Amino acid sequence: MSWQPEIDELRRREELARRMGGPEKVKRQHDGGKLTVRERIDRLLDKGSFHEVGAIAGKATYDDEGALTDFLPANFVMGRGRIEGRPVVVGGDDFTVRGGAGDAAIGSKQVYAEQMANELRLPLVRLIDGTGGGGSVKSLEIDQRTYVPANQGWDWVTDNLGKVPVVGLGLGSVAGLGSARLVTSHYSLMVREISHMFIAGPPLVARLGQNLTKEELGGSDIHARAGAVDDVVDSEEEAFERTRAFLSYLPSNVFELPPRAACEDDVDRRExxxxxxxxxxxxxxxxxxxxxxxxxxxxxxxxxxxxxxxxxxxxxxxxxxxxxxxxxxxxxxxxxxxxxxxxxxxxxxxxxxxxxxxxxxxxxxxxxxxxxxxxxxxxxxxxxxxxxxxxxxxxxxxxxxxxxxxxxxxxxxxxxxxxxxxxxxxxxxDWGSLPIEGGIEAAYRSELAAAEDPKALHAEIEERLNRYRSPFRTAEAFLxxxxxxxxxxxxxxxxxxxxxxxxxxxxxxxxxxxx
Amino acid sequence: MPSKNVVSEIAGSVWKIEKKAGDTVEAEETIVILESMKMEIPIASPIAGKVASLAVTEGDMVDVDQLIAVVEG
Missing domain, CATH: 3.90.226.10 (2-enoyl-CoA Hydratase; Chain A, domain 1)
Structure with a gap:
């Protein structure tokens, strides 16, 4: 007897995981102008290079005989793959499963992706589309208790900033911990219109009397201008393209050096x-x-x-x-x-x-x-x-x-x-402690105050000082x-x-x- | 006709008005020149069209995001 039945069972579970939140939720994702997390990973990585880790983690339902009847995958998909031939770690929220909320997560998957990037010394790309790990108050009823908050995985998240390139892509509406994960990166961007970022979203903010749309509260242009994220792009495709470009300038980790590319340009080109x-x-x-x-x-x-x-x-x-x-x-x-x-x-x-x-x-x-x-x-x-x-x-x-x-x-x-x-x-x-234009008033205040024609004196001083302004005089002194x-x-x-x-x-x- | 608000990205004073309401402008053509840090900072039209209105006059102080002009494409 071989282990084929178990392998068949494994394949079946993997197949169920690939359905994500189900056809209806996937349709909603597409109708919202967004790719699913699996489509995103496929488009970001070199073709066919994705090796998933933890595909069959999720919530299973069994019948009385213990046979699997249904399966809802965890709302975070991650693994390894390649970008321009170089290995990377990628992890993305699955918004089709409970809107990417923490109560549908298996928190250790996110932490695992961070740790994997850190210990394998591989660049990390976070595809962020959900509330992150924060969870909702619904968990109160499920757990029948509350908890002291902790930012799960933050030791790795922080350490990664000093070890491997981290790219954060805002690909949906993100709040709380998801927002923090987006910006805790070496390069972050948001996709215009489909992406929003908040500490807390419009319903919570409305309680402060601020009735704002998602775009008004946390639109991509607001955050790019505030420097909360680095850039805004118009499409997910562009986001992936910029991710590949950014990583091409960097080493895979700090223990390596940035890789040289072939140069088509003339080094002696003089425009x-x-x-x-x-x-x-x-x-x-x-x-x-x-x-x-x-x-x-x-x-x-x-x-x-x-x-x-x-x-x-x-x-x-x-x-x-x-x-x-x-x-x-x-x-x-x-x-x-x-x-x-x-x-x-x-x-x-x-x-x-x-x-x-x-x-x-x-x-x-x-x-x-x-x-x-x-x-x-x-x-x-x-x-x-x-x-x-x-x-x-x-x-x-x-x-x-x-x-x-x-x-x-x-x-x-x-x-x-x-x-x-x-x-x-x-x-x-043109250099110095202060530009001549602004410095004369300060340096010659008393002379100017005592002068019969301060304007003429100002012009005279300016003319005199301008004679010393040439950078050649600075170079004479080897300054x-x-x-x-x-x-x-x-x-x-x-x-x-x-x-x-x-x-x-x-x-x-x-x-x-x-x- | 699409109209476009031209706003200032910096704070400064209006040093010179180059185009008045009704004038035609090319894309990237200067409408107003601000002065800031003793430099002349041109505020250009993002589109080709006609200056529908000017929101500032010479000598005005402007803030970041303040409306300078409206251009109709």
Whole structure:
């Protein structure tokens, strides 16, 4: 006698699990414009690569003879698979089973996925579509008791931020613990219209007198602008595409180094227009994203957090095929001055680069912190100081290109000043403690007050000081190491990426990324 | 006709009005220039069309998300 009957029984149970919440619930999922968790996994992973773990975990019903009559799978599907040939762990909520709520969960499955990613040192993708693990008050009647809450698996969830790349995809309405799982990741996004995120959803909030739709309370654009998630996309397909792209820049874990890709682009490519990228008129802005696109390997710029912390641009890119973290200033947001949210964005980004050993290129044009009442109200200096701490804690190779302004504390944060100044300045560079335009009133207050014609004196002082403003004078004193032709930026950055590659050190860092 | 609200993504003051109500605009063409951190920050039309109304005048202080203009495509 072989064990065939048991294998048949196993296959039958697996088949029942694949029905998820049943045809009616699956139809509802599709009618809502959403894929089922199994469709999502199939589309995310390399074709046919999914190896499920715990498929037959769920709630079974038996007849009097002990034969299985029905089976409702647990509402979390997980396992291993491949993305672009590299192994990953994937786990997703099944909204067709009790809306993904905790009372239909077998909590240990979620924890297992986190632990599996951690111990096998594999990237983790969370497909989030449900209330997570929090459960509902219905559990009171089932358990006939209540419990002290605990965030199940959070030891692994937190530890994973320092060990393996974690991507959180918001693919439905998520609340409570599900929301926390979405944002506790290195890269998170929500799909417009089908995805919402709340601490608590509209029915609970209505009790506060706030009658809001899901979209009004926790729509994807609200969270992308608040920086709660990194990005918003228009479709699930796009979400999977961005997940694959994000992971391609990162190592599978911190004990490895980011993988080099083939480079089709010419490392010596010099874009002619860069010589006039920065307007001579200091009041005029320019498009830093265009500059970034011109200096990195063609098509390799992967921006993250576009809607948040506008003065700072953050993304991943390749230089001669090497993955690099790229920071840039956007002069169109406060001239590139750091707001509180820009500083928070910088901190997270440096932590990400440092955790996964990505060398950093910083295209910097920072007139300082944003000033004014709102900047003080926002606690800008605290968040800015955190960004400084992240910068001085970072150990990855770092190269700065000062494209224009560098003033004050935030301007000085273009690099760690005690490390080798691997930096360049474009001829448009303009730097100091304070810009002349704003600094004269402060520094020459008494002279201006005593002057018969303060306006004329101001102009005279400004003219005098402007003579000292040339970056060549700074370079004479070797306070700026190299002034370069902007068209040489790409060749020089590719040289940096090649020099930096052997300096990258695998292993855990003292400060892993915090969500 | 679809109309589009053009809002400011930053706080600043209105330095210059480039287009008035009734003017035609191209996509990405500047309607208003704000001043912030001593820089001129152009606020551009997201679509081609006609400026239906302007919500600011030169010298106004604007906040994040404040309506600048309405453009009809």
């Amino acid at each position: 002619e227009w860069l010589i006039e990228a920065v307007p001579r008129d200091r009041r005029k802005v320019y498009d830093m994203r265009k500059v970034i696109a011109a200096v990195v390997d063609t098509g390799s710029f992967f921006e993250m957090g576009r809607k948040y912390g506008g003065p700072v641009i953050t993304g991943l890119c390749r230089l001669d095929g090497w993955p690099v973290a790229i920071l840039g200033s956007d002069p169109r947001f406060y001239g590139g001055g750091w707001t509180a949210d820009a500083a928070i964005k910088v901190t997270r980004f440096i932590d990400l680069a440092n955790t996964f050993h990505l060398p950093v290129v910083n295209l910097s044009d920072v007139p300082g912190f944003l000033i004014g009442k709102q900047a003080e109200v926002d606690g800008t200096i605290r968040h800015g100081a955190r960004a400084l701490a992240a910068l001085y804690q970072a150990r990855v190779p770092w190269c700065t290109v000062i494209t224009r302004r560098s003033f004050g504390v935030a301007g000085a944060a273009h690099g760690n000043h005690v490390r080798l100044h691997y930096r360049y300045a474009w001829p448009s560079a 700026a190491e190299e002034i370069i032709d902007p068209r040489d930026t790409r060749p020089l950055l590719c040289e940096f990426a090649n020099l930096a590659a052997p300096l990258r050190e695998p292993g855990m860092t003292g400060f892993a990324m915090r969500p």
